Amino acid sequence: MSQALNLIAGDVLRFTTAGSVDDGKSTLIGRLLLDAKGLLEDQLAAVARTTARRGDTGMDLSLFTDGLTLEREQGITIDVAYRYFATPRRRFIIADNPGHEQYTRNMVTGSSTADVSVILVDATRGISQQTRRHAAVASLLAIPRVVVAVNKMDQVGWDRAVFEKIAADFAGVAQSLGIRGVKLIPLSALEGDMVVTRGDRLDWYTGPTLLEVLETADAGQPSGHLRFPVQLVSRSRFGKGEEHRGYMGRVESGTIRVGDTVVAWPLGLEARVADIVTLDGTLRAASAGRSITVVLDRQVDVARGDLLSHAHDAPSVVRRFDARLTWLDREPLAQGRRYWLKHGTQTVRASIETLHSRLDLTTLKPVSDAATLAFNDIGTARIVTGRALIADTYAHNRATGSFILIDEATNHTVAGGMISRLEHG
């Protein structure tokens, strides 16, 4: 095999970074990219020039992540930026979330696909309102791993007591939000200690560096129950008869094998997997994340929007459910209005029957007399759909437990939803 293909091996880890303005997020990302040798020389040169123009000396790492002209004009970061770097062990995709309070919407966007959430805390300031909000979003979107990067340790004399106070404070936040397995890392984005290299000023800390955590964290592609949403039905015939149709889709979770008995939902029809087809040949099995074409052994009525599962551990077929909603549009939620709801490969009519509560982001407690959800609000609602969804709860399955709402009039994506309770029957 070619040497070159081996230059970077391993899988893909997606992580998101969040912090309040000036916590040092841009510096931290710059440091990661620089020390992981992801930075290219002309970017370096451009940064050196800009820094010089401003009359500063040295290199301002935060300029690596500088954004759009529009953003510079307005002095705020508007949107999530995606950045890439690789180490010999892994490829990384960073969803860099703007720290601005107004942009919970972007944080939700960047967090929805993340395997790890890196939340920055400024050691000189401790846990802030923004930290709570970031943790709430990480918990809401069930990001598998939360890392708290306690930055600017150099400014507090590398003091262990400061770190431990913040760790204790964050433990309280994590507990109230039900976040488990949090990793806290003391570091200095500016000086580089504990980001990629350990340095020698945080000897009292024996845990991993930030890069070590990122290189070893579990990445996406969940195991668990088979969920195969059908995207398209192929026009070709596979095999001898008229009945051998090919169902194109991506395995969202679990594993599908040739010979498996599967159930096609919502009709609940059983068939066996005759073949798993790809351009590179047929497979005996395919697991989560892989795009394939499935051929069944008999003619069943399957179309886009349907889903294949195993007979045991079947999904629910529901028209009513409770969900957490994160409102993403300037026009607030209107109860009783019809929206489009996109779930997996299915788009159906939906309306919000009851708004149960809105989350108060200061106390992290639900407020039950909410009349609506406005831009950037998070709440819980009962939703009814025009056609049945083939769904799981979000806690059970990120792919079949999530949906978006689309405004019929503006076509805006107005909300992200996570199913919390399914109503059967």
Added chain:
Amino acid sequence: MSAVAKLVSGTHFGEDLDHHSKCVPDTNFEARLSHLDWLESEAIHIMREVVAETRNPALLFSGGKDSIVMLRVAQKAFRPDRFPFPLLHIDTEHNFPEVTAFRDARAAELGERLIVRSVGESIRAGRVKLRRPDESRNVHQTVTLLDAVKEFEFDALFGGARRDEEKARAKERILSHRDEFGQWDPRNQRPELWSLYNARLAPGEHLRVFPLSNWTELDIWQYIEREGLAVPRIYYAHDREVVERNGLLAPVTELTPPRPGETVVTRRVRFRTVGDITCTCPVASNAGNTDAIIAETATATVTERGATRMDDQTSDASMELRKREGYF
């Protein structure tokens, strides 16, 4: 060896990581997807979603490496069916002949329909007015592109842009919504959660769809190598007449003669991008095959656009401005 080279060519990894699918990895299906398989599967998923949810898509195919990879992904997504969309090229008529020939040959080999609309036609029809005859036609592609969208009533265009190319792209969604003037509004992008893409459009609007958003230049070359894809030979090292201009090597062609006072020299070079002749520069290189290019890319010290594009050198923000005006 540079530090980067050491980092990426170390001894930490080896044959134990099965990440080439020439041998179909059906014995090892519980293993995580390698990064190339992951990127490929994501791109297939995006193409299938957009085909399912739009009426009349097209795939922008120029003969360049990113669009070559897109065609491969389309084969993976739709074969044995024919592609559910035609290929479309907006031809500046200032393309390298090798690339245009490659474009036609590849489309024919795949048996897919290729539509070509040219900026030259737009100029001759008076739809585009050049400020100078030798002005780069790159930005004028927008007019021809939007005319083609109208002519064929396309509602989605697959493009091969990557987020690692440039900072405006870094912020663009995978499904980029464009108004009737093709304009991108960075302040009003639709949030893109999970892999739930909102493809709904009002009349006259269309989508630009970037299935390779999450790929880097290195991924593109690694994929070309893994899949054994042919690319126009000017991507590989060859001797070429060039002049040194603003720190770049500008190719000497009929369209781009040397300017007074410039000395023509022959250099061993390759192209990292193969756009409009008048604004695309090769880089000095001895990389004669894909393997060597991958090694160079992994240790590259200059970004792709920085090394090769004169049109982006003028201003830090030129791509953003062009996109807001309807560019790819």
